[in-house]
Amino acid sequence: MAFKVPLLKNDEQRPLLEAVHKGEMTPSEADIKSTELGFGPLAREPAMASYRVQELPTWNLVMAIAWILWRDHEAVTYFYDPYRERCLYWLENGQARPLRPIPRRGRHQATPSKPKAELKRLEPATFSNLGVVHYSDVAEKNGRSCYCKDHHQAQNFLWNALLMEEIFATGINNRTKAMARIDPSYWGLLSIVPTSGSDVASLSDINVPGYSKVKLRRQDVEHIWEPASQPKSVKPKANVSDDNPSDGLTPSFREVQWAVRQLWPDNQIPSRPIVRDRAIMDRLGAPDRRSTVSRKTIGRYFEEYPVQNTDK
Incomplete structure (x- = not known):
């Protein structure tokens, strides 16, 4: 879906667009003239830093995939629709006007004409136009590296994390029209809609709805795929008496930590994993919680955050 913001706000700039489109004026000349009129250049690119995507509470799918690819907030900004809505650029639409024959001593001499161009706006970000090749050129000039082969591989990394409950997503159920957390088991049957930046469709299972x-x-995306400029963090050992259960934890690990605190406030956790895991799963599956954390996730939690004071 295209943006609704008008391309230009002033009628005085329209003759400049027409002149460039006809090849009577170059894009640079039109930008200079527009600036002289007090409107600034026609082609413009707002400052990325003013959008501060690193402070947004949530990202859509394309923004998350862009982060996994480049681990860079400028890359995420490039695929952030409010930024793209304000980006105008010149696109040359073919060769200049046909060479005009000018009689000169019985010969035809071609006179150069100015290239035709059209002022365009960046379209809303989609998975299809994620722009891996385009942005890679920009990234290389700024010394940035790509951390995946392409955007398909980055999507696979995200889908695996969603399936493993390392991260959760919410969306509008296309059947109920209600916002809800997407069941982690659905991600094996959901595919991103190529023409959208934030929609997924069911592949084949009629029992799995699509989401928009x-x-x-x-914070969860950045925690799993850490910024390139930061060294790999060393995770502290778990302390079930901590007041802040969310420090450095993924959503599924927070669920496990909550259950541990509820079941064993004195930190006397059963030493047998099967007993410990069953108790946690029973507590998280209770009507007041209805969590879908798996036993595998519980095992990974205790591997990464070992607790020393267990019972004998």
């Missing part, structure tokens, strides 16, 4: 306006917590 899918969002992920920005």
Whole structure:
């Protein structure tokens, strides 16, 4: 879906667009003339830093995939629709006007004419136009690296994390029209809609609905795929008496930590994993919680955050 913001706000700039489109004026000349009229250049690119995507509470799917690819907030900004809505650029639409024959001593001499161009706006970000090749050129000039082979591989990394419950997503259920958390088991049957930046559709299972306006917590995405400029963090050992259960934890690990605190406030956790895991799963599956954390996730939690004070 295209943006609704008008391309130009002033009628005085329209003759400049027509002149460039006809090849009577170059894009640079039109930008200079527009600036002289007090409107600034026709082609413009707002400052990325003013959009501060690193402070947004949520990102959509394309923004998350852009982060996994480049681990850079400018890359995420490039695929952030409010930024793209304000980006105008010149696109040359073919060769200049046909060479005009000018009689000169019985010969035809071609006179150069100015290239035709059209003022365009960046379209809303979609998975299809994620712009891996285009933005890679920009990234290389700024010394940035790509951390995946392409955007398909980055999507696979995100889908695996969603399936493993390392991160959760919410979206509008296309059947009920209600916003809800997407069941982690659905991600094996959901595919991103190529022409959208935040929609997923069911592949084949009629029992799995599609979702629109899918969002992920920005902090969770950045926690799993850490910024390139930061060294790999060393995770502390778990302390079930901590007052802040969300420090450095993914959403599924927070669920496990909550259950541990509820079941064993004195930190006397059963030493047998099967007993411990069953108790946690029973507590999280209770009507007041209805969590879908798997036993595999519980095992990974205790591997990464070992607790020393267990019972004998």
